[in-house]
Amino acid sequence: MILVDGKRTNRISALDRGLAYGDGVFRTMRAERGVVACWRRHYQKLCSDCGRLGIEAPAEPVFAHDIAILVENRPDCVVKLIVTRGEGGRGYAVPQPTVPVRVAASFPAPSGETSLFRCGAAVRWCITRLGTQPALAGVKHLNRLENVLARQEWSGSEFVEGLMLDQDGNVVGGTMSNLFLLERGGLVTPPIDRAGVAGVQRDRVLEIARRIAVPCDIEAVTPERVMAADQVYLTNSVRGLWWVSSLAVRRWRRNDLTAEFARLLRQADDD
Template identity: 60%
Template sequence: MILVDGLVSESLSALDRGLAYGDGVFRTMRAESGKVLHWPRHHRKLEHDCARLGIACPAAPVLSADIGRILRAEPDCVLKIIVTRGQGGRGFAPPMHTEPTRVVASFPLPLPPQDCDEHGVRVRWCSTRLAAQPALAGVKHLNRLENVLARSEWTDPTIAEGIMLDAGGDVVEGTMSNIFILEQGRLITPSLERCGVAGVQRERLIALAERICRGSEVGSVSPPRLLAADQVYLLNSVIGAWWVSALEARTWKRSELTPVLQSALRADDG
């Protein structure tokens, strides 16, 4: 089901700035048994990202009503919320007065890679680099062409994800996931000050780290540092947490922390 401004529809105005310029933001989340996991965190992220672009964020009760309507028909699904600045004419300058467009859509839950909890997933390096733009860093905006190009680099179904670097060669994220590495019992995640998307599961794992391991750190992660890590994790709100078992010639075995981390992230905190 797709709702556009609360109505069942698959159509947007050709003048919508989300279509014309990617002028908007989105969130993707998992619903189980008629409930969106971590919904308060997702709405806070949506509010934050809308504010960064100067877009009025739909109120939580408005979005909750749309979500409730969908979940009554599809209680287990992936939900995607898109908020654009709304309609406008030609030209980059935002109109003085616009009414944001909201889209809430459901999709089937994807099947995870076979036996990924036990055997991990294979990943690859992407040649497409992420450009630095501090004004948009961390924001899940609609301009995702770098990720599209990176994900187009492979068709091998045995490769679950691609790792993206910034223009300076440091690790930032996966094409669809945030990255953590495990070093001597401590979780490290790349800084997103210059580019990348700050996901809800990234936020949660940073908060959980003091309880499940020796804490966390946000910092620079070079490819050699990632390859030397004791474990590598990929996180997003749909997959939860995957552990990496192979990256080119480098292989890993499952760490004792991995099932603890995965279990902690599966718990709903809202």
């Protein structure tokens, strides 16, 4: 089901700036039994991203009403929320006034999480690199061409995800996920101040690590550091946390901390 400004339709104006320029933001989340996990966090991220672009975010009850309609039809699903700046003419200058457009859509929930957690994920390196743009770093904006190009580098089911580097050769994360390394009992995750998306699950892992006294540092991660890690984790809001079983010639086995983090993330899904 797709709702555009609350109406059931899949049509949007050809003049919409989200279509023309990627001028907007989005968030993707998991609904189970009609409840969106971490809804308040997702909405806060959406508002923050809108603010970074100077777009007025829809009020929380408005999107909550859209979601209620979606999950009534499909209680277990993936929910995607989009806010565009709205219609505009030709050219980059932002017309005044603008009326933001909101889109809410539901999709079937992915399968295979149990197998993914049990067996881990085969991951590869991507050739496509992320550009450096501090003004947009962290924002889940609608221009995801770098991710699209990276995801075109493989097909089929051999790999679950691909890891992307920035222009300096440091690892930022996956095409659809944030990255964590386990090193000597502590966690390391790359900074999201020059490229990448700051995901809700990334924030939650950082909070849980502090709560259970697991050291967690935010610092540059090289490919060599990934290959030398004791464990590699990936996170997003659809699959939660999963572990990497293979990357190039490296192989890993799941450790006890993996199950503990997954349990704590699930336990706090309603925060």
